[in-house]
Amino acid sequence: MTRAQQVGVIIGLAIVAVLTILRASDPQLLKQAREVTFDEYQRVAPRPFENLPVRVIDIDEASLREFGQWPWPRDRIATLVDRLSEMGASAIAFDILFAEPDRLSPRTVVRDVPGIDPSLLGQLPDNDEIFARSIAGKPVVLGFGLSNEGNYRPPVKAGFAFTGESPLGAPPRIKAATPLRPQLEANAAGIGHISLNPGSASNVVRAVPLFLSDGEQLYPNLALEALRVAQGASTYVIAGAANVPDTMTLVKIGEFVVPVTAAGELWLYISRDTAERYISARQVLTAGDISPDVKAAVDGSIVFVGTSAAGLQDIRTTALGQNVPGVSLHAQTVEQILSGHFLSRPDWADGLEILSIAVAGSFLVIVTTFVSPAVALACGLLITVFALLASWLAFFYTGLLFDPLAPIVSGSITHFGATAFRFLVIDRERREVRRAFGKYLSPSLLYRIEHTPNALRLGGDDRELTVMFVDVRNFTQISEQLAPAAVVGFLNTLLDALSHHVVANEGTLDKFIGDSIMAFWNAPVDVANHGSKAVHAALAMRETLARLNAGDAFGFGGEQKVGIGIGIHTGLACVGNMGAETRFNYSAVGDAVNIAARIESSCKEVNFDILVSETTAKMLPDCALLEAGALGLKGKSTRTKLFAVIGDQRLAASAEFAELRSIHQQLVEALSSRSPSSRKLVSTAKLKSAGMAEGLPEFYRRISRRSEHFLREAAEKEAGAAE
Structure with a gap:
């Protein structure tokens, strides 16, 4: 319970106490209202x-x-x-x-009469x-x-x-x-x-x-x-x-x-x-x-x-x-x-009505403060219906007179006061959170942050994150062909469409860096299966980009296709509000962020649009993945094994992909041993991957060039040894 909520409960209960005391004193105005209510009952059902x-x-x-x-x-x-x-x-x-x-x-x-004889009276x-x-x-x-x-x-x-x-x-x-x-x-x-x-x-x-x-x-x-x-x-x-x-x-x-x-x-x-x-x-x-x-x-x-x-x-x-x-x-x-048709108001009726004000009012204060004013309003309406119905049935069937107005009016005043305090004080904190994160988080994440007081702590917090970087391919060439205003329009169209999938998959949009997007999962609140949700967001981006290209959404006349590269890595990072006291951003820093950025850059080298690290791949047992090799990332002393994301669970479960994955594994082993069989395996993999994913042909052409490079190196070594 936050301090604001504590204050809200205290103020709400104070209102309930005042209303309870007011009803106990029973001023003339309340008596008149009660009597008018009983009059209305008789008008509806008078004694026959x-x-x-x-x-x-x-x-x-x-x-x-x-x-x-x-x-x-x-x-x-x-x-x-x-x-x-x-x-x-x-x-x-x-x-x-x-x-x-x-x-x-x-x-x-x-x-x-004057002169009357009194004896005659x-x-x-x-x-x-x-x-x-x-x-x-x-x-x-x-x-x-x-x-x-x-x-x-x-x-x-x-x-x-x-x-x-x-x-x-x-x-x-x-x-x-x-x-x-x-x-x-x-x-x-x-x-x-x-x-x-x-x-x-x-x-x-x-x-x-x-x-x-x-x-x-x-x-x-x-x-x-x-x-x-x-x-x-x-x-x-x-x-x-x-x-x-x-x-x-x-x-x-x-x-x-x-x-x-x-x-x-x-x-x-x-x-x-x-x-x-x-x-x-x-x-x-x-x-x-x-x-x-x-x-x-x-x-x-x-x-x-x-x-x-x-x-x-x-x-x-x-x-x-x-x-x-x-x-x-x-x-x-x-x-x-x-x-024998009597009306009566029991001596304990006043006590019951006073108690109902205290109980119903306290209940509405708790619900308004900790649940929501809408739920409290629904509860208040139920209390109103129950009070009216119970009072009417008691009158109609037993002739007992119970005042329904006291709990109804008191409950309404209590609900209004608690709701006003919540709006002005308690929800102000949530509104600030919503303003700060509304553009970067999904509604479900926002709701969890708003209703979990300790979910969002200022400052740094070490967490396991899945980090994504998205970059537009050949952006420099594209921007040279367009006027500045057209470049802005192009980026707005593309980045808006792609960032939507981050939010839809419970990710947090960190920032837009020119033609790039940085996003992460599992902060500011825990997100289950965050690696899988990040990859599903990437696959959705792939489909969206294909649809935009097919519909010429960028106005390039269908001659030029826009491509993107997506790098994803899961690891430890520090996440929190960073910057100056007067201006800061909620962001993540650390080695995991750097690796994700380097993986995105490796998409150019691998000739494939979505690459994930081995740590992320372990979180995707049901996705269609193919090993892309162990690459040396800039700034890293050791090579990092990467995987190409071909498709989702449906593709992974298909017989066609199972056959491709088997051939691909043989190809990886052949490349490792510099085996001449890699030429045939590359050709077979190209054939089997046709139509499976748009980027696969380029992916295998790159592997083919690597295979030829490895085979030449092996031939030169054999020739040198023979001399």
Whole structure:
């Protein structure tokens, strides 16, 4: 691991730590994003509406047109209660506050008439008393609201049983309540609060508090009281967390068990608003017989009395984005409990999401730093898909709410930060290497250098190299016939075509020296079978040059053919960055380089285009090679055995080459012994080599001249001895 990578990992993990801490603190913005995500889930798959025994008696616009503006006199409300009770309603819950005396009561109206005899007031009816008598003994639940004034607390009509630690500190706090009329308060079968989202900054009702608390007493909400009264239950059983005070986990009302949040809230799983849920109050209060359909809908049902009239301003927004009467949300609360379709967010969900940020973020930092941003991006996309899919499936099949955005957004920020650091710092070193070596190395070698920190060390490094020199034959003569610009064009065309094969065979282009190319293999990184790859590059050069000549790529009109000589040697050399501090080249020096250069020069003497040393030939057991003799190289005290490269493995495996190689070996032995049979063997070899390689005829003509030279020397020695 390089220092830059170490710094990158530290910075990346620091980003992950900050994001993890941020999620643990759970700021309001993250809460809102999480809630919006859960809203979208419900919009995709809302709770289906079921024809359950829950109805809303709606004081709608039609009812107001029929019976006058709100508030109605409470004797009419009493009539509503009587009729609903007669139709068999199991509970009648009012999402209406009865805090003030009925101003339309005859007793109240007459009291304000000047000169009225006070003794007559007691003989006039009072609507509040009428309403109180109507609800007495009936399953009627009245609602109360929250107030910031006074210290009134409504009476609690139910008992409470706790399991585990006391949950009194869990629900939202109640300071004071709107007082109910005393006679109504006394005669109601149940009293519940009607607040849907007290203290919430959002207009969307997503969860309703089932209880409020003043620290000493719990106060149930309207829906819960209606369900209790409808069952004839007397007690709420509340389960708290073991060894964790002031939390709730479950609430049992009669036969129903409701999962709640730690604060005693019920996540609303909303169904779409539908006319089947509502019955107009006008249909219940109308004179004459009530519709059988209305009677059937009310019979055995929990009914909530409220209003959808826009002017009465009891409109709420649901998670589905619909504006609905507030009373319908009380009804939906009971529907949800009856259907058993709950949403819940486990206490450990926050811990799981925080852990996912830490784990996924750390994983992305490691992948981005040590593998590649592209792979990290692919991993990030997989994490995103997994988080979304897991969150959706948990919601759809189990009703569990897990936030997919926290790991997704945090992973995206982490990936961006780690990628930016890698691009600006870590990959800068690789870009410098790519700029320095991109023109001289194959992409595979570049990749290995970039991902192997110790592969490229500045300074000299002794390595076994296979060195190649390539030179253009008769370049002086060619350049004399061309203008300078044409010479440059000729060299660019030729050297570009030839150097391509060095790079393609994992070689390193060292330099261009006029009309020559120097290249080597096995540096700056190890290259397997480097001798073989160098020879294959040379054979490819031979084929490319033949194609260029055949196509008159140099514009010589087909009359003049361009030839090259290639010398290859394998040996120890020093390779590294050489030159001044401000300008240097990656190059190789040493005896192996000198020998390769001398072998290339020997191509002229041997009359063949590709020659390799014996050390390189030993690395080519499958290539078609012919011994070219032991030649004295300039600057070397001993002769060096060279081999001509005729072709690749396919040619070496052919029967024709096997026969030629046998004849050639006999020829070499005949030349060594100055045997006259060398003349015949040369002729046979010429014949057998026809068409096998373009340069072979010239190669054997040179051998023929050597043979004649040796034979003359032998004849002269014999003549001298005879004298």
